[in-house]
Each structure stands twice: as structure tokens, then as C-alpha cells.
Amino acid sequence: MRDFLPSDVRKREYVIGIIKEVYESYGFEPLETPAVENIETLMGKYGEEGNQLIFKILKRGEKLSEELQSAGVSEFQSSPDSLNSPNSPNSLSDLALRYDLTVPLARVVANRKNDLPKFFKRYQIQPVWRADRPARGRFREFYQCDVDAIGSKSMTVEAELISAVSEILRRLEFAEPEFRVLLNHRKVLKGILDCSGISENQHVDALVIIDKIQKIGGAGVAKELLQSSIPTDASEKFRNFIFWLATESLKMPDDTPDSVNEFILKEIENFTSGHSDAAAGLNEIREILSLSKNGWAANQILVSPSLARGLSYYTGTITEIFAVTGDFKGSLGGGGRYDGLIGMFGKEQIPACGFSLGLERILVVMDERGMFPPEIAANTPADVMVTIWNEDSIGESLKLANELREQNLRVLLYPEPDKFGKQFKYASQLNIPWVCVLGESELAENKVTLKNMQTGEQKTILRNEVAASIQRTS
């Protein structure tokens, strides 16, 4: 897990600031949940692999002693999984660190329905923890940026989510051609799978394989499909259709996304003709495309029949931001509709749709491509530093620092008397653009020498002229 030094925090806060500003302009409200959840809330929500990656908190005091006394070590040994199973009498753990922000949201919505509006639009930007083997770009503590709209099945929800996410990337200076919003629908996928002749109990297998297409390529997908238990004629029909669509759409580089999308939708319509779920899904996709004509996502959306997304709780639309920028090619986030998840925590099924932006990846790309504005990249704690000449002049330096702060400058006071050379060196190490020198002669004349650290120029001026001089040039 990482420490974030000031330069890291400044970059994160810049990006998070824009994310918040955009989400709030769409009426999303901030929610925060505790880092620690009851272990039962998390267990069984993320599949077997997820269960293994949850950080579990040891019981405390008497409860821990009781567990250790009531169970023999042999019992723990013979069934190490009992530690992972919820409500196990042998469990050494009652709490756990949150694994994502979606399950805590579902818990809050189910438990605090009366404290929330019937349509609840929330964003949440907090760290999550996974006991994964750390690797380049993968951390055991990382931030998630989630935005979700609860309570409506309308496609305005999808259209606004896609628009907001596109606006965020554009405002972070990602150019329009650098990213696309891939759009698909679980019901459309179901139609394609059914009409390929793949039986329902093998749908998940097929989706898991096709979802890897960006990672393992077309040949890899073909190979894995052949190795799977799916009958070859069905898997071939499925693969051929998806691959053919992709190839055809690639042949249309000069066409607008609109006409490419229309081509893909028509072909899926033909392929799944008479399949009612597919027809419903296609209608929803068309509606999103139509509602997105005027927003930030206009010309950004690509209908992508091979997009499947791993999480099992999606029930309708699925989306992903795919970016090709600099050395980076991959996903910057994804989401979808999950109308069945909240019902797991309460009596009522409540429709929901969300998107999770990949903050850590966005930061890596922006860092590599130098996309931060100059004031963030400069990474300086202050607009100006004030020097200290000697013990007797500390009060005057402190007073000058206060005066400058009252004029809305960020002011660093060098903490103690020191050689001016050392004080300048310190300011320069911290990239502070201006230094106010209060030396012997300045103190005598009640003036100040203002030094531009970039050019080395300096001029002696009245104390009350300092702030204006700095503001004029920055």
C-alpha cells in the first residue's frame, strides 16, 4: 500500500475535484460509507475469488478468546474455509474491509430507504481494499470513483451517466478521438447466444471467454471457445457473428459512429429476429443513442457486441470506456444496470444503474502524458516565501506573511533565521516562484525585496505593493 506524498495528493485531488464538480452538476449527491463492514455483508457477493481477497479483521478481546477456546486448532486446520464462510461458529473474524463501493451502496439503500429520496443519485469516491498480490498498477488499497442512480428504469439514467463520464474525460483534456464509450446489453447478448444455439447454462462460460477479447485477441478467444464444453457448431456460429461484425465495422473508418452503430444494430436485429429479450435490449440501446445526440457523449458511443463485462449482477445495459492514448490502450472504467442487487439486502427489488471510473489508471495516463495543468504540475506549497534575517526580525517577517495571506496568497514563512543562500535554495527546491527578502536594509527602510525565482530578477518595493506585484504576473 502506498503513501501519497504532496505531489501525488495534488494530482489526485485535481482529478477528483473535476469528477465531483461534473457529477454534482448532474444532481448526484455525495455518500460515504465506513471502511469496515460486517463480514456477512461482503461474503458471497464477489464470487469465490473475491471472497479470498477480502481483508478480514480479527475479533477482539473476549470474543477472540472464546473462539480460540471453543474450537480446537485441528478444527481450523481441517476446514480452513470455515474462516471464510459467513456465520461460521469458528470464525476468527467478524468485520472486514470493504471490497468495492457497490455492495455498501446496496446495503445503505436497502437499510435506509426512508432517509433517501425515491430516486437517489449518488457518487462515492473512497478507497477499497483487496488482498491481491501487488503488481505494476495494481494496489491493495486503491480509490474507486462510483456514480449510481437508484430507483428508475428509464434510459435517461444511462444517457446521463454516459454524458457525465464523457464530460469528465473531456474536461481532463482527453481528446474526443482518444476514447469511446462501448455500449452493449445483457439481453442482446442473451439473444445472440440463444440464436447461436448455445444453451442457457453455458451462457456465462461463453461471456467470460468473449470478454477477454482485448486481452487475448481473436485467436485466443477462438482457442478458448474450442477448448470449452460448448458444442463447436454453436460456439463457431457465435464467434463468427461477433467477429464478422467487428471486422465489418472496422471497414467503415470514414463513416460516422452513427452509421456504424446503425449497421451493427440492424445486423443483430436480423441475427436475433423473433427473440423478444434481444428486441427489448436493442430498443434500449437505440433510445440511449437517440438521447445522447446533444450531450457530451455525442459521437463517442460505439455499440460493441463483444463487450460482456465480468460482474454477474448486471441485468441490462453494460458500458465501458475504451481509450487509446499515448502508450495506453485499455479500459478507463465501466458500468451497467443491475436491477437485482439491492433486493439481496432488503425485501424490495429496486432498479439501479451505475458507472465506476478507473481513477488510478486515469492518473497513470495523465502523468505519462503530462496532462496536468501547470499549477498542479508545479507542485509547490506556496505562491511566495518570506525570509527571516535574524532573531530580532522574526516578528516583522511573521507580520509580513500574515499581511500577504490576507491578500489571498499562499505564504510559506522560512521557519528560522538562516543564511539567505540557504533560504533561496529551499524556496527553489519547493518550486516557490517568489521570495520576499526582509534583510537589514529592507527592515531599515520598511521595504521588501521581491525576488522572481525563475528569472532571478529582484526589485525593492514598498511592503504594501508586494501582493499586487505577485498577482499581476501570475
Place this chain on the structure above:
Amino acid sequence: MRDFLPSDVRKREYVIGIIKEVYESYGFEPLETPAVENIETLMGKYGEEGNQLIFKILKRGEKLSEELQSAGVSEFQSSPDSLNSPNSPNSLSDLALRYDLTVPLARVVANRKNDLPKFFKRYQIQPVWRADRPARGRFREFYQCDVDAIGSKSMTVEAELISAVSEILRRLEFAEPEFRVLLNHRKVLKGILDCSGISENQHVDALVIIDKIQKIGGAGVAKELLQSSIPTDASEKFRNFIFWLATESLKMPDDTPDSVNEFILKEIENFTSGHSDAAAGLNEIREILSLSKNGWAANQILVSPSLARGLSYYTGTITEIFAVTGDFKGSLGGGGRYDGLIGMFGKEQIPACGFSLGLERILVVMDERGMFPPEIAANTPADVMVTIWNEDSIGESLKLANELREQNLRVLLYPEPDKFGKQFKYASQLNIPWVCVLGESELAENKVTLKNMQTGEQKTILRNEVAASIQRTS
């Protein structure tokens, strides 16, 4: 542990925003550390009681199996403390949740010295976790707001910390008479204890008792001193002097804090005459008072000889914000100088001084006293809501919402067609001040009806007049 619903988050972020703005104006830089630390980093830093309150994370996978196999349960039973002792071979835990922000700071400063400036001024606002019994106003997850200056022994550090904290409270609308900065010095306390005849090995006992004076009153302190192992004549001399000073200073309500402070300092000087540590401490207090004459803390500082503060790592100045406001009477935070802590993590002793603001208490007081500005208290997700008339008009409503967002308004789109009555009710529940009605006639005329939700007034205007109408009145 608590969920923070949008109204809670808005209040917290308002307060945190001001805290950050003020600290940054003094040149403090943001630092963030991970929630999870190695268990050895935390153990043994907070005393025996602290050790018990640390949330420990269970080892995972093979490492956990190994621990359970290598140890018999009887071993855990016979020495339950082995779970708490660092580096115990039997330990079931290798990681733990951070207990405060000071120890992680000391670790960062010791380990990453070369990545940090020689004077490092940092603030850090993050949650910490303590396995305490929850009670009113006490939580197992709570935010700490720490600010620390590393690397200098100069009293400018103390003066700026006190000034910044006072500025924060004033900008949060705490009035000048509602809080005082209590100031004392560990070396001065040492002098008073020595000159009372209390032997050095009983200093901690005496300080722990005198520190409770706000909680248990003078009679309580007197009783506990008599019950302690400190010889009665020494403890009486100590108590009499401290109590007499407090009583005398209370007799001077019309005097300026300056003259009260001068009286107290003089009397301590007499009492500890010839004690060199006390003299050094008194000099530092005088210097802070002198340096604070022009800043936000002018007239706020009270020298307080009974202030001791619990934490054992303080070595010099100690401070506390004491507030009396509404029903609240107590501490809003405290701090001090700890020149010996960082050396525990590295080879080098590095001087340091900090302050921790009690964010949770500040929020409680501000809530009870209605101190939040109207835009925060209103707790609304949007400046204006846009209605949806029917399925065919969704696109127009979405377009209007986008137009208004481009004019820097926060816009909530009602997500689906519905009776206008229901849409108005929803806007009113969310305290949204304006509603844009796009109904049948408005769509026909390409106009919009703008409804003021407070007065009920409505007028039909051109679409491009909406933003100006809203901005003019808010």
C-alpha cells in the same frame, strides 16, 4: 461505524474545505497514508490501553494456515497477549488499521527523508479506527485533522500553528470570546513539579491527575493526589500553587489576556527560580506570545499551568483549544512539540510540532448551533430540476438540462415521465429552489415555465432566459 448520507458529507466537506484552505495558505502540504499499516509500526506507540484498541487484520491464505498449524490452541489460550505483542511467532495478524495520523507521519518522515524537504509542513485529514466501546459522540471510525511542521525548533512553528487553528475557528464563525488557546510547556511543568518536591519518577502520575481538572474538578484532583503515592507535602505544594494561580487569574476578568499571562508567567518564574528547564520553557512561551501579537491568535492565548495533555511523547510546548459555546464546554483539539518521536522510526532525531483539530466535535457544535451557511444547510443536490412531460419529450428535457449545465447550474433531470404533481413533490422534498416545467404548451411554443418552489410563483419565458432568471435571484 457510521454511514454519511449526503447532508452529513456536505457539512463535513464544508468544514474540511475551510481547514484545507487555511492550512494551505500557511504553506502546509497534503499527505495521505494507507489505512493499513504493518502491525509492528503501531504496536507499543500508544501505551497498553492503545494496544488493546487497535483493529488487527487476520493473516491470509497459507500464512494463516501455517500460524494455526505451528501453534496449539492451548498456546493461544495460555498467552492471549501473544496476539498483541509484535513479532510474536504465534501472531494471527500482520497488519492493522491506523490508530492516529502522527505515527504514520513519523514513519513517512523517517523512511522517505530524501523525498521530503528539510522543513516539511504537512496536513492530513483522514479517518482513523479504534476498537472502543461506541458511545455518544465516540465512534470506532472517525476523522482526524492533523497539521504538523517537521524539522525546526523555532517558535515561529508554534506561532503559526496557533494562528492557523484560530483562523480556522474564526472562519467557521466561532466568535472570539467563544474559544481560547491554552498554552503550557512540559519543561515548565517539570520545573513546577521539581520545585514542589515531587520526585521525577512520580511526575507522570501527577500530570495524569492534574490533566483531569476539566473532567473531575478541583476537588477531584485534590482527592486523587491524596490517594496517589506522591508524598502529601509535595503534592499539596504542587496543587496549591496551580490552584492559587487559577483562582488569581479568574479574579482578573477585566484585564487583557496579556496582563493575566504576564502575572502567571511571573509567578511561575518566582516559584521555579533557578530551574534552568523551567526558564527555557518560560522563554519559549514568552516568545510565542510575542510572535502572536499580530496574527489570528492575538488575545486568544491563555497560559494555562494546569494543562498537561495525556500523550507521553510531548517534549516542549503543549496547546489545547478550549471552547465555551452554546451547550458545549470542552476541548476542540490540541497539540504540542514532540522532538523525540521520529527518532523511534529512524536513526535521526528530527524536531516536530503539531496540532490535531477535533473535527467530529466541531461538527456537533456547529450542527447544534446552526452555524452552517444557508447553501450547506439547504442540503439540496441541485439549483434547478427539469421535468419530463411524456416519452416523446424526454429528448427535449435532456437537452434543456444540458443547456442549463453549460451555464454553470447544477441541474437534476427528473428521470422519467410522471404526473407533474409528483415531480413537484420530489423537487420540494429535495429542497430544490427552482423547477423548469416543459409541458405540452411549453413544448409547442419552445418556451419553459419556471417555477419558484419557495413562493409558488411561476412565469413562462424563453428557454435561453432561464439561467439568467435563476442566477439573478440566487
